[in-house]
Amino acid sequence: MPHDVEKHSHSLLPSDPELKVKALETALVKRGLIDPAALDEIIDTYQNKIGPKNGATIIAKALLDKNFKKALIGDPMQVLEEHGFLGRQGEHIKVVENTSKVHNIVVCTLCSCYPWPLLGIPPTWYKSDEYRSRVVREPRKCLLEFGVTLPKNTKVRVWDSTAEIRYLVLPILPDKYKNFDEEQLIEIISRDAMIGMALIGDSS
Amino acid sequence: MGGRFGDGTVQPGSITDKTFKEEWHARALAVTLATGSLRQWNLDMSRHSRECLPPKDYCAFSYYDKWISALANLLVNKGVISADEFLNPILKTHPLSSRKLLAADVAGVLSKGAPTSRSVEDSPKFLVGQRVKTRRADNKFISGGHTRLPKYVERCEGKIEICHGAHVFPDTHAHNLGEQPEHLYTVSFLASELWEIPENPGDTLCVDIWESYMEPANVP
Numbered sequence: 265m266p267h268d269v270e271k272h273s274h275s276l277l278p279s280d281p282e283l284k285v286k287a288l289e290t291a292l293v294k295r296g297l298i299d300p301a302a303l304d305e306i307i308d309t310y311q312n313k314i315g316p317k318n319g320a321t322i323i324a325k326a327l328l329d330k331n332f333k334k335a336l337i338g339d340p341m342q343v344l345e346e347h348g349f350l351g352r353q354g355e356h357i358k359v360v361e362n363t364s365k366v367h368n369i370v371v372c373t374l375c376s377c378y379p380w381p382l383l384g385i386p387p388t389w390y391k392s393d394e395y396r397s398r399v400v401r402e403p404r405k406c407l408l409e410f411g412v413t414l415p416k417n418t419k420v421r422v423w424d425s426t427a428e429i430r431y432l433v434l435p436i437l438p439d440k441y442k443n444f445d446e447e448q449l450i451e452i453i454s455r456d457a458m459i460g461m462a463l464i465g466d467s468s
Numbered sequence: 469m470g471g472r473f474g475d476g477t478v479q480p481g482s483i484t485d486k487t488f489k490e491e492w493h494a495r496a497l498a499v500t501l502a503t504g505s506l507r508q509w510n511l512d513m514s515r516h517s518r519e520c521l522p523p524k525d526y527c528a529f530s531y532y533d534k535w536i537s538a539l540a541n542l543l544v545n546k547g548v549i550s551a552d553e554f555l556n557p558i559l560k561t562h563p564l565s566s567r568k569l570l571a572a573d574v575a576g577v578l579s580k581g582a583p584t585s586r587s588v589e590d591s592p593k594f595l596v597g598q599r600v601k602t603r604r605a606d607n608k609f610i611s612g613g614h615t616r617l618p619k620y621v622e623r624c625e626g627k628i629e630i631c632h633g634a635h636v637f638p639d640t641h642a643h644n645l646g647e648q649p650e651h652l653y654t655v656s657f658l659a660s661e662l663w664e665i666p667e668n669p670g671d672t673l674c675v676d677i678w679e680s681y682m683e684p685a686n687v688p
Binding site: 271272273274276277281282284285286287288289290291292294295296297298299301302303304305306307309310311315348350351352353354355356358371373374375376381384385387388389391392393394395396397398399400401402403404405406409410419420421422423424425426427428429454455456461 | 469470471472473475476477478479480481483485486487488489490491492494495496497498499501502503506515518521522525529530531532533536537538539540541543544545548549551553554555557558559560561562564565568569570571573574575577578579580581582583584585616617618620630632635636652654656662663667668670671672673674675676677678
């Protein structure tokens, strides 16, 4: 529907967003259009079942096993299917590898597209105007705000998720963690590192 | 908003932050996902509904407030419920209630997703490595309609990096004009092409761009 005929019925709802949600939920439940138990189930899924540990599991394996890494970069959907990591907002995943030459960062400037099955629901900062507007123009300044400084000769490559392809960053494993096993690696591969806004081992 | 000036520093937050800062954020997300099962709109329509919020609301509303407000507009504009029902809910079974998402089906629906890749007969018009130029970032079918070409890369030259095969075309899909799948590409742009004063001229932006958003660049 074009802008000129769009009706803005939302203005009839209470302005407090908490009351706004409640009013909408009540109206829909009364008409039998949503099931409160289904809402609880959706919330439980993203609060407790799907989160960055999924992504860290895949990344840890890729850092430990060259063949796994090759498969993950070459045919990610096949690998993710084998691990049961498919789902909504993860229908088309691409893994981008950081090297000494290129550092990858992921953003969605148009909304907040994000690989849900691998990282869960995006953090507030990823959805913020500040990140979405600035990281495409000044990625290095944004990285500094996250405490990350890149070597001067490392190029930055920002991936703007404008379609349905969802990007996951494969970070560099610093030498001091080379003897870590899979379980230990999963602990230190942060969500932010898989977005490209942290390095492995950073406290964030 | 990509490339816009004036926004402040990014606040990284902490790993101990909750998935949903407020309980109502979780409800807003869940109501939005659950109503998708009524099949009265698609993903592109719901994105467009958020973009159609009046600019002053779009700027003032928090993230999930945009979601819930856009959902309210979709429900009314698609004729699912009337705006009166927001204030005076009616206890009456809706004809679409048979499509209601049930708790038992949530896991299946969320793990299935909805791929947007499609098979098409046409082969890709552009080859990896080819130079291309984007067009104006406007919907060509509907004035003010949905498009996924960001303003900051409009009329810019870049290079084809990846061909992803054909995907549903948002510019038509958001407006009941069908899926009209087109080849989708990742196109890289040098920072020096996009910004008058780039932070680092050799850095690149990779943007996913549908075929009809581009033409071959003039080779000098």
